Amino acid sequence: MTDLTDLGIRDIRDGVRAGTFSAREVAEAFTAAVAAAKPLNAFLVETPEHALAAADAADAARAAGEAPGPLAGVPIGMKDLFCTKGVPSTAASHILEGFTPEYESTVSQKLWDAGAGMLGKLNMDQFAMGSSNETSYFGNVVSPWRRADGGNAPLAPGGSSGGSSAAVAARIAPGATGTDTGGSIRQPAAFTGISGIKPTYGRCSRWGVVAFASSLDQAGPMARDVRDCAIMLEAMAGFDPKDATSLDLEVPRWEAGLNASLKGKRVGIPKEYRVDNMPAEIDALWQRGIDWLRDAGAEVVEVSLPHTRYALPAYYIIAPAEASSNLARYDGVRYGLRDLPDGANLQEMYARTRAEGFGDEVKRRILIGTYVLSAGFYDAYYTQAQKVRTLIARDFERAWERCDVLLTPTAPSAAFALGEKSDPLAMYLNDVFTVPSSLAGLPAMSVPGGVDTGGLPLGLQIIGKPLDEQGVLDAALAIEERAGFVARPGRWW
Ligand code: GLN
Numbered sequence: 001m002t003d004l005t006d007l008g009i010r011d012i013r014d015g016v017r018a019g020t021f022s023a024r025e026v027a028e029a030f031t032a033a034v035a036a037a038k039p040l041n042a043f044l045v046e047t048p049e050h051a052l053a054a055a056d057a058a059d060a061a062r063a064a065g066e067a068p069g070p071l072a073g074v075p076i077g078m079k080d081l082f083c084t085k086g087v088p089s090t091a092a093s094h095i096l097e098g099f100t101p102e103y104e105s106t107v108s109q110k111l112w113d114a115g116a117g118m119l120g121k122l123n124m125d126q127f128a129m130g131s132s133n134e135t136s137y138f139g140n141v142v143s144p145w146r147r148a149d150g151g152n153a154p155l156a157p158g159g160s161s162g163g164s165s166a167a168v169a170a171r172i173a174p175g176a177t178g179t180d181t182g183g184s185i186r187q188p189a190a191f192t193g194i195s196g197i198k199p200t201y202g203r204c205s206r207w208g209v210v211a212f213a214s215s216l217d218q219a220g221p222m223a224r225d226v227r228d229c230a231i232m233l234e235a236m237a238g239f240d241p242k243d244a245t246s247l248d249l250e251v252p253r254w255e256a257g258l259n260a261s262l263k264g265k266r267v268g269i270p271k272e273y274r275v276d277n278m279p280a281e282i283d284a285l286w287q288r289g290i291d292w293l294r295d296a297g298a299e300v301v302e303v304s305l306p307h308t309r310y311a312l313p314a315y316y317i318i319a320p321a322e323a324s325s326n327l328a329r330y331d332g333v334r335y336g337l338r339d340l341p342d343g344a345n346l347q348e349m350y351a352r353t354r355a356e357g358f359g360d361e362v363k364r365r366i367l368i369g370t371y372v373l374s375a376g377f378y379d380a381y382y383t384q385a386q387k388v389r390t391l392i393a394r395d396f397e398r399a400w401e402r403c404d405v406l407l408t409p410t411a412p413s414a415a416f417a418l419g420e421k422s423d424p425l426a427m428y429l430n431d432v433f434t435v436p437s438s439l440a441g442l443p444a445m446s447v448p449g450g451v452d453t454g455g456l457p458l459g460l461q462i463i464g465k466p467l468d469e470q471g472v473l474d475a476a477l478a479i480e481e482r483a484g485f486v487a488r489p490g491r492w493w
Pocket of ligand 1: 129130131159160179183184185212
């Protein structure tokens with residue numbers, strides 16, 4: 001029999017249902033793989049007891065002839081941005097060290113209700129701010145990938161869901177949750193050769209997810225292929241009265257609806273995404289993606305999204321503005337860290353706790369956010385950025401008059417080395433292709449398209465109309481079937 005850790009979500013689900021193997025065997029294989037993968041630093045907390053208990057419940061239900069849950073027997077990794085009852089949840093920050101929630105996030109609860117088990121809490125960029133996983137207080141994640149051309153510097157797994165991407169790529173978890181505010185599901189998926197979808201804003205409840213930028217944050221699945229993402233997203237999505245921005249809509253049956261034939265569909269190629277200094281390999285991959293979608297029956301049209309170049313500046317005003325407000329709650333009183341030396345007053349405690357508890361990138365965002373919201377600069381920055389956001393959303397609305405989905409590269413480069421991008425602006429530029437669809441709240445997915453000359457994965461991005469996750473998944477499936485992406489990292493850990 002193949003190694004159970006080589007199996008994806010669908011295979012595990014179906015194998016457990018058929019009795020080919022037990023959920024317990026699967027959970028034991030993955031918990032052992034997690035324990036053996038410490039050099040990746042992908043997990044902040046390991047919870048084998050949770051994974052094994054869920055597996056035993058799945059096996060017992062099967063033995064009793066009960067109908068299995070949609071994820072019965074599937075162990076997954078949980079990004080540490082999700083609050084999990086009784087399990088430390090830190091958002092990879094020092095300020096939340098010691099915080100163990102008394103409640104479960106809606107998305108994680110839905111996954112447990114579907115029968116999934118938790119392998120542990122996954123490392124990430126602190127408060128989901130970053131593109132390389134280097135802002136974690138608990139040390140960066142190391143990508144399981146290595147360059148094939150002799151350059152052997154450790155690579156970034158992408159961010160902020162870098163623990164999730166590394167764990168799935170390393171096959172120590174068949175799937176993982178991610179969150180995406182400006183690209184944090186899609187860019188790490190692209191860097192590690194896996195798939196990940198950010199659904200339409202409002203599809204997944206944000207309740208119990210540590211807030212970064214509330215008008216942008218969305219949860220989504222990261223898994224080995226498109227079908228596995230569809231299965232997992234079905235379990236994660238759905239209306240939640242506890243989140244005022246949650247959409248009160250039925251969850252479509254995305255897996256059953258998968259259809260890789262794109263006959264009658266139009267795929268838009270936004271010309272403004274041809275940015276300066278884009279590596280020729282990314283451009284070539286994009287062209288191959290166009291050919292694949294044509295081969296799947298789609299008509300390809302060029303479209304224009306004229307305000308694309310203003311998306312990054314607008315995002316890096318709006319996201320910090322919201323973050324500065326959301327992070328005001330971490331003051332040493334209610335959660336985690338408290339720095340209160342003898343004789344200190346309340347004001348000193350706030351200042352000391354926040355100075356010690358937040359990392360540099362988080363402080364940078366709080367400072368920027370507070371500045372752009374300040375009375376003297378609100379109109380010049382925040383109001384302007386909101387106007388730009390509206391223009392960007394309108395660009396997409398116009399594009400939908402001419403096409404059903406858009407195809408772009410996911411990121412302007414393959415994975416870079418850890419430590420390579422020390423300038424924050426250079427790091428922000430990595431989000432150039434993912435941020436516009438976040439600002440517009442649209443569903444978007446990254447799917448592996450090929451490898452670069454160094455043997456590193458490259459991703460293609462599909463962006464869809466509001467609520468058209470099905471269209472996004474279908475186009476991604478059409479690419480997956482043609483790309484024949486089989487590369488995987490060699491095991492060095
Ligand atoms: N890299 C982007 C940022 O640092 C996106 C992060 C995210 O999507 N959580 O803000």
